[in-house]
Amino acid sequence: MHTSKLVNQLAPSATIAAAAKARELRSKGVNVLEFTLGEPDFTTPVHICDAAKAAMDAGHTHYTPATGIPALKAAICAAFERDHGVKYTPAEVTISNGAKHAIHNVLAACCEPGDEVIIPTPYWVSYSALVELVGAIPVLVDTTEESGFCMTADQFRNAITDKTRMLMLNSPSNPTGAVYPVDALEALAKVAVEKDITVLSDEIYGKLIYEGYTFRSFASFGDEVKARTIIVDGVSKAYAMTGWRIGWTLAPANVSKAIDTLQSQETSNPCSISQYAAVEALNGDQNCINEMLVHFQERRDYVLGRLRAMPGLTFADPGGAFYAFFNVSSHFGRELPGGVTVDNASDFCTALLEHAHVALVTGDAFGAPGYVRLSFATDMDTITAGLDALEKFLTT
Numbered sequence: 001m002h003t004s005k006l007v008n009q010l011a012p013s014a015t016i017a018a019a020a021k022a023r024e025l026r027s028k029g030v031n032v033l034e035f036t037l038g039e040p041d042f043t044t045p046v047h048i049c050d051a052a053k054a055a056m057d058a059g060h061t062h063y064t065p066a067t068g069i070p071a072l073k074a075a076i077c078a079a080f081e082r083d084h085g086v087k088y089t090p091a092e093v094t095i096s097n098g099a100k101h102a103i104h105n106v107l108a109a110c111c112e113p114g115d116e117v118i119i120p121t122p123y124w125v126s127y128s129a130l131v132e133l134v135g136a137i138p139v140l141v142d143t144t145e146e147s148g149f150c151m152t153a154d155q156f157r158n159a160i161t162d163k164t165r166m167l168m169l170n171s172p173s174n175p176t177g178a179v180y181p182v183d184a185l186e187a188l189a190k191v192a193v194e195k196d197i198t199v200l201s202d203e204i205y206g207k208l209i210y211e212g213y214t215f216r217s218f219a220s221f222g223d224e225v226k227a228r229t230i231i232v233d234g235v236s237k238a239y240a241m242t243g244w245r246i247g248w249t250l251a252p253a254n255v256s257k258a259i260d261t262l263q264s265q266e267t268s269n270p271c272s273i274s275q276y277a278a279v280e281a282l283n284g285d286q287n288c289i290n291e292m293l294v295h296f297q298e299r300r301d302y303v304l305g306r307l308r309a310m311p312g313l314t315f316a317d318p319g320g321a322f323y324a325f326f327n328v329s330s331h332f333g334r335e336l337p338g339g340v341t342v343d344n345a346s347d348f349c350t351a352l353l354e355h356a357h358v359a360l361v362t363g364d365a366f367g368a369p370g371y372v373r374l375s376f377a378t379d380m381d382t383i384t385a386g387l388d389a390l391e392k393f394l395t396t
C-alpha cells in the first residue's frame with residue numbers, strides 16, 4: 001500500500017529507537033545498562049496520582065473541551081505568573097498530548113511550506129523532523145562546546161533571511177543541558193524583536209536547574225518579546241509524568257486560536273484524567289520537584305566527575321536537564337574492545353552496546369557528530385555500573 005513521501009523521508013526518533021534496541025537486547029537476557037531515554041526514573045508523586053484517582057471516581061472520564069479544562073488552564077497561568085512574573089490568560093493556553101504534540105501544533109499553526117525555521121545545534125532529535133513534517137525548512141546553526149552550546153545573537157542575526165519564520169530555542173537544552181545566560185537570552189530577544197521573528201521557547205526542563213545556574217523564561221523580557229514568543233512546557237519532566245501525556249503552549253491569542261482549531265480537528269482533548277492530575281501537579285506542593293532535583297544534582301556531579309577522569313572525553317558542564325553530552329571522537333580510529341575500530345559516534349554507540357552493554361544515544365541524531373548523550377535520569381547503581389563499564393571500554 002502507498003505511504004506518503006512526507007512520512008517516508010522521516011527517520012524514526014533516534015532516542016526512542018535507541019531505547020527499543022536496548023530493550024530488545026535485555027529481552028534476550030543481556031544486562032543492559034540503559035542511559036537512552038530522557039525520562040525521570042521516579043514514579044509520579046503520590047498526591048498527583050491521588051488526584052487522578054479522585055478524577056476517575058468523580059466521573060471525569062469523558063471528553064473535555066478540546067483544548068483542555070478551565071481548571072488546568074487557570075493553574076498553568078497561575079504557575080507561570082508565580083514562577084516568572086508574567087501574566088497569561090486562559091485564552092492564550094492550549095493543552096495538548098505532551099510537549100512534543102504542542103511543538104507540532106505550533107509549527108503546523110504558524111509555518112507555511114518553504115518557511116525557514118532556525119534551530120541551533122545540538123538540538124533535540126524531533127525538532128528538525130517536526131519542522132520538515134509541515135513542509136518548512138530547518139536551518140541549522142552550529143554552536144560549539146567552547147561557547148557552552150549557546151547560539152550568539154550575531155549567529156542568530158546572520159541566519160535570518162526573508163524566509164525566516166521562527167527560531168526554536170531550548171534552554172535548558174536536550175541534549176547538552178546548556179542553560180542560556182540571561183544576557184545571552186536578552187540579546188537573542190532583541191534580535192527577535194528587531195527582525196520580527198517568532199521564538200518557540202521550549203522550557204520543558206526549566207525547573208530542572210543545577211546549583212550556580214539561573215533560568216529565565218523567554219517571555220519575561222517585556223511585552224514586545226512576549227508578543228513574539230510561544231512557550232512550550234509540560235508536566236513530563238519536572239513532575240515525572242512522561243506517561244500522562246500533558247503539555248501545553250502559551251501563545252498570543254490569535255496563535256492560540258489557530259492551535260485550538262487545529263487540535264479540535266486533529267486529536268480533540270488530551271486525556272481527561274491526566275488533566276486533573278496536572279492541575280494537582282501545578283497547584284499542589286512543589287516540594288516534590290526539589291526532592292527529585294537533589295537526586296539529579298547528585299547524579300550529575302558524580303557523572304561529570306567520572307567523565308572528567310576518563311581519557312579523551314570533552315564536554316561542557318550541563319546547567320540543567322538530565323543529560324551529559326560528551327565528545328568521544330578521540331577514540332575514533334583506535335582498536336576498541338571486541339577488536340572493532342569506529343569512525344563515528346553511531347558506530348561507537350553500537351560497539352559500546354555490544355561489547356560493554358552500555359546504551360547511549362549517538363550525537364549524530366542531535367546534529368552533533370562525534371558526541372554521545374547519556375541520560376542520568378536513572379538510579380545511582382545503574383549509573384555507577386554504567387560508568388565503570390564505559391571506563392573499562394575506553395581504557396582497554
Ligand code: PMP
Pocket residue numbers: 038097098099100101124170173174202204234235236242245246247
Ligand atoms: N522538548 C524537549 C526538549 C524534550 O526533551 C522532550 C522530551 N520528550 C519534549 C519536548 C517532549 O516532551 P513530552 O514527553 O511532554 O512530549
Ligand code: GLU
Pocket residue numbers: 013015016036037038039100124125126174
Ligand atoms: N525527550 C526524551 C529524550 O530525548 C524522550 C524521548 C523522545 O520523545 O525523544 O530521550
